[in-house]
Amino acid sequence: MDRRAFDEALALLRAEYPKWEAPAKKSSYGYRRTPYTITISVTLSFRTKDEVTQAAGERLFALADTPEKMVRLSKEEIEKAIYPVGFYRKKAQTILDISHYLLEHCGGKVPGTEAELLKIKGIGPKAAAIILERAFGQSVVAVDTHVHRILNLWGFLHTKTPEESYETLKTLLSDEEKAGLNRLLVAFGQAICRPQKPLCDKCPIKGLCPHAG
Structure with a gap:
C-alpha cells in the first residue's frame, strides 16, 4: 500500500x-482518568483483553487511585483486585514499584516525556507511547x-x-x-x-x- x-x-x-462495536472505543470509565490511573491501566492491559482490564481497573481504583494510596495496599490486596488479568501477581508488584518510584523520584506525578517514563521499571516504549498519547494528548x-x-x-x-x-x-x-x-x-x-x-x-x-x- x-x-x-x-x-x-x-x-x-x-x-x-x-x-x-469494539472495546477500544469505550469512553466512560468507573474511575477518574488521570495520568496515574491511565499509567496503571496500561500496565494491567498487556496480554489481557480490554474488557478484563477495564473491570480490573475499576476494582483497583475504587481502593486506590493515587500513588500515595496505592502504596498503602499490600501486594495481596492488589492481586485480589486485579485478578484475573494476565500475570496478575507480577503486575501487582509492578504497580507497587511504579507507585513507589513516582513518589520517590517524581513528586508523585507521572512524567510527560518518553525519556523520563522509560526510567521507570515496568514501563517500556510501547507503554510510554500509550501514556503520552492518552494521558498527555501528545x-x-x-x-x-x-x-x-x-x-x-x-x-x-x-x-x-x-x-x-x-x-x-x-x-x-x-x-x-x-x-x-x-x-x-x-x-x-x-x-x-x-x-x-x-x-x-x-x-x-x-x-x-x-x-x-
Missing part, C-alpha cells in the same frame, strides 16, 4: 469508526499488536516487531497523522480486521487491502 492509498484507507476507516503512535499487524498486512510497513514499527512510524508520519491512529486501528482490528476470521466482506477498505478476502 503506497502513501496515497494509506491516506485514503485512513479516511475511510475514520468515516466508519462510529459504526463499530502526537505519538502507540504501536500494539493490532497496529503492527494491520500496517504490515496492508504492506505500508515491512517490520518484524511492534517496537520496530514504532520507531519507523515516529519519522514516517506527521503529528496530524499520528493523532488517534492507535485507537482507530485497534478498534478496526477488534471489530473488522480480526486476527482470526476477519470480516473482509464488511471491510470498508477491501478495495485497497492486498489481503482482502
Whole structure:
C-alpha cells in the first residue's frame, strides 16, 4: 500500500469508526482518568483483553487511585483486585514499584516525556507511547499488536516487531497523522480486521487491502 492509498484507507476507516462495536472505543470509565490511573491501566492491559482490564481497573481504583494510596495496599490486596488479568501477581508488584518510584523520584506525578517514563521499571516504549498519547494528548503512535499487524498486512510497513514499527512510524508520519491512529486501528482490528476470521466482506477498505478476502 503506497502513501496515497494509506491516506485514503485512513479516511475511510475514520468515516466508519462510529459504526463499530469494539472495546477500544469505550469512553466512560468507573474511575477518574488521570495520568496515574491511565499509567496503571496500561500496565494491567498487556496480554489481557480490554474488557478484563477495564473491570480490573475499576476494582483497583475504587481502593486506590493515587500513588500515595496505592502504596498503602499490600501486594495481596492488589492481586485480589486485579485478578484475573494476565500475570496478575507480577503486575501487582509492578504497580507497587511504579507507585513507589513516582513518589520517590517524581513528586508523585507521572512524567510527560518518553525519556523520563522509560526510567521507570515496568514501563517500556510501547507503554510510554500509550501514556503520552492518552494521558498527555501528545502526537505519538502507540504501536500494539493490532497496529503492527494491520500496517504490515496492508504492506505500508515491512517490520518484524511492534517496537520496530514504532520507531519507523515516529519519522514516517506527521503529528496530524499520528493523532488517534492507535485507537482507530485497534478498534478496526477488534471489530473488522480480526486476527482470526476477519470480516473482509464488511471491510470498508477491501478495495485497497492486498489481503482482502
